[in-house]
Amino acid sequence: MADTPDGVRKGGSYLAYLLRLWRKNGISSYWLASLESVDTHSRIGFSGLEALFEYIRQKTVEQESVADVPARMEMEEKAGQNNSDP
Numbered sequence: 001m002a003d004t005p006d007g008v009r010k011g012g013s014y015l016a017y018l019l020r021l022w023r024k025n026g027i028s029s030y031w032l033a034s035l036e037s038v039d040t041h042s043r044i045g046f047s048g049l050e051a052l053f054e055y056i057r058q059k060t061v062e063q064e065s066v067a068d069v070p071a072r073m074e075m076e077e078k079a080g081q082n083n084s085d086p
Helices: 051-082
Strands: 017-024 031-036 043-046
Touching: 031 051, 043 051
Parallel strands: none
Antiparallel strands: 017 031, 031 043
């Protein structure tokens, strides 16, 4: 497993989960899943792969919007500086 670059975890650009997949009684036609957060050890279960994928999509979108805040603030700051010039 590759190490993450320095500072990535602090910057809000890193999610780590332990993924478990299984079939109930080993013969079910669908998969069950759980994710356990590496940081908090909280666990969430899913009744199918689509629910799991939707959760991951949601979490990555949340992370993208959090990671974009500093960039947006920097852009707004630069725009404000340009507007204050005579």
